Amino acid sequence: MARIVAIDYGVKRTGIAVTDEMQIIASGLTTIPSEACITFLKDYFNKEKVERVIVGEPKQMDGTPSESTEIIEKFIKLFQKEFPEMMLERVDERFTSKIAFQSMLDSGLKKKQRQNKGLIDEIAATIILQDYMNKK
Template identity: 40%
Template structure:
C-alpha cells in the first residue's frame, strides 16, 4: 500500500460516469465530476498522473433483492475496459444500492436548490463519493 496515493470511486451509468477521489491520506471522499463513458478514462488518467491511484472502488448495481442483472453486466463491461487502461490498479466492487437516494438526501440537507438537485450529473458524482466513503468507512482500522 502506497503512503501517498488516491482511491477513485466510480458510479457507472449508461450516459454518465460519476467520479470521486480520496485525499492523499485516503480518509475523505470528494466528488470530482461527471463524465461521458468515452471521456472518463482520460479524466482518470489525469488523476493518476497527478498522484498514483492505488485502487478503484466501483459501485456494483444489484437489484433491490440483491440480484445481478443488466446493470451489473454494463458495469462489468466498464471494468474490463478499465483493466485494459490500468492493468496494475486493483478494482473493488461494492454494493451501490440506495446511493442515489442518499445523494439526493445529502443535497437536501446541504440546502442545494431543487433545480440543481435535479441535475443528474450532480447526483452521479455525489453517489460516487458515497460509494467511496462507504468503502473507506468499512475498511478503516
C-alpha cells in the same frame, strides 16, 4: 500514501470521487460522460498517485444483478485491459443515488440545483467511496 478513486459508472454519465492523499476524506471530484471515462482516468493517473479504484456494483433489492450490470462489466474489462496494474474493488451501490438526492435536499439545494443529474452521480460516487472507507 496514494489516493483512492471511486467510480459510479452509468450509461450516460459517470460520477468520480477521490480521497485525499492520507485517505481520510472522500470528496466528489467530477461527473464526466461515460464514454470519456478511460481517457479521463489516464490523465488523472498521470497527475495523481492512485492506490486503487472502487467501482460501484449495482444490485436489485434481492441481491441479484441490476439491468446496468452488463454495461459496468464491459467497462471493468476495458479498465483492467488499460490499467492492468491498478487494484480494482467492487462495492454495493444500492441506494447511493437516493441517498445522494436526499443529501441534496438536506443541504438546502434549490430545486434547479437538485435536477442536476451529474451532481447526483458525483455525490453517489462519494457515498460509494465513503462506504468503502468506513468498512476498511
